[in-house]
Amino acid sequence: xxxxxxxxxxLRRVEPGxxxxxxxxxxxxxxxxxxxxxxxxxxxxxxxxxxxxxxHGQNQSSxxxxxxxxxxxxxxxxxxxxxxxxxxxxxxxxxxSGFGLKRCHYVTDDGAEYQLTPDPASAEGRRARLDRSHxxxxxxxxxxxxxxxxxxxxxLVPQLVEQLTAPPPIxxxxxxxxxxxxxxxxxxxAVGIATAVASTERALRLRYSRLLDGGAG
Numbered sequence: 143x144x145x146x147x148x149x150x151x152x153l154r155r156v157e158p159g160x161x162x163x164x165x166x167x168x169x170x171x172x173x174x175x176x177x178x179x180x181x182x183x184x185x186x187x188x189x190x191x192x193x194x195x196x197x198h199g200q201n202q203s204s205x206x207x208x209x210x211x212x213x214x215x216x217x218x219x220x221x222x223x224x225x226x227x228x229x230x231x232x233x234x235x236x237x238x239s240g241f242g243l244k245r246c247h248y249v250t251d252d253g254a255e256y257q258l259t260p261d262p263a264s265a266e267g268r269r270a271r272l273d274r275s276h277x278x279x280x281x282x283x284x285x286x287x288x289x290x291x292x293x294x295x296x297x298l299v300p301q302l303v304e305q306l307t308a309p310p311p312i313x314x315x316x317x318x319x320x321x322x323x324x325x326x327x328x329x330x331x332a333v334g335i336a337t338a339v340a341s342t343e344r345a346l347r348l349r350y351s352r353l354l355d356g357g358a359g
Contacts, residue, residue, distance in 0.1 A: 148224075149226050149233070149235075152221065152224055152225060152226035153226050153228070153233075155221045155222055155225070156219050156220070156221045156225075156226070156227060156228065157219065157220050157221065158218075158219055159210070159211070159212075159216070159217030159218045159219050159220055160217055161216045161217055162216070162217045163215055163216060163217075164193055164195060164212045164215045164216070164217070165195075167261050167263040167264055168263075169263070171197075171199075171264075172264070172265045172268075173199065173265070174197060174198060174199025175195070175196065175197050175198070175199065175264065176194075176195075176196045176198060176242065176243050176246070176260070176264060176265075176266055177193065177194070177195050177196075177260070177261035177263075177264045177267075178193065178194045178246045178258035178259060178260050178261065178264075178266070179191055179192070179193050179194075179258060179259050179260075179261060180192040180193070180194070180229065180234065180248050180258045180259070182229065182230055182231065184230055185230065190213060190214060191213075191214065191215075192211060192212065192213055192218070192229055192234070193211070193212040193215070193261075194209055194210070194211055194212075194227070194234055194236060194246055194258060195209075195210045195212065196208070196209050196210070196223070196236065196238075196243060196246075198238060198242060198243065206222075207222065207223050207238065208220050208221060208222055208223065208225070209221055209222075209223050209225035209227060209234075209236040211227045211229070211234065223236055223237065223238050224236065224237045224238070225237075229248065231250055231251060232248060232249050232250040232251050233248075233249055234246070234247070234248050234249075234258065235247050235249055239341070239345055239350055239355055239356070240341070240355075241338065241341040241342045241344075241345040241355065242265075242266075242342060242345030242346065243266075243345060243348055244345060244348060244349075244350035244355070245348060245350070246258045246348060257348060265346055266346050266347075266348070269343075269346040269347060270347075273347075283343060284343075284344075284347070284349075286340070287340040287341075287343045287344050288340075288354070290336050290337060290339075290340040291337060291340050291341065291344075291351075291354040291355070292354070294333050294336065294337040294340075295353075295354070296323075297323050297325065297333055298330075298333060300319070300321035300322060300323055301321045301323065301324070301325070301330075303319045303321065304318075304319050304320060304321040307319045341354075341355045
């Protein structure tokens with residue numbers, strides 16, 4: 143029920159497109175743009191390609207980040223993220239984390255889900271190509287990302303609890319917790335950078351965990 147409510151609200155934000163052409167992906171847009179494609183067979187038998195373009199380098203907190211849906215290379219519709227964009231046979235759902243996209247999926251009317259194909263020139267497309275050409279290395283990178291995020295939680299959470307229990311009124315009732323890990327300022331900065339890199343790697347594969355990536359964001 144909550145999902146249906148969210149989808150209905152997102153659908154009301156969809157705006158019609160003005161037909162402007164889809165711009166080619168440039169290498170300098172790697173950190174700030176995501177581009178995915180969805181080939182579909184229309185009811186009349188025609189083959190069409192839908193493309194979802196997200197310039198996520200914009201300020202997310204301002205609510206200005208939009209998912210733009212192109213049909214045949216022309217702007218068909220657009221919506222603020224989180225977005226639900228109607229297409230034949232279902233919708234395309236687009237959501238973001240603090241490190242990139244966490245969802246860009248075609249959800250059919252009967253509930254089946256398919257991740258859209260990243261453009262080969264995009265960062266997501268390059269990561270997908272690495273997975274195809276060097277699957278062992280790809281799996282090692284994926285496992286390393288998880289290990290980094292788990293280690294970061296093990297290091298940062300006790301320090302946070304220590305800070306929360308430090309004020310005297312709280313310490314009187316709960317007792318003050320002393321973290322077994324006490325990193326220096328630069329140590330915490332290094333952990334923060336490592337978690338950002340790990341979460342970004344996961345975002346390139348559209349992997350997201352509320353505990354791991356949500357905590358990192």
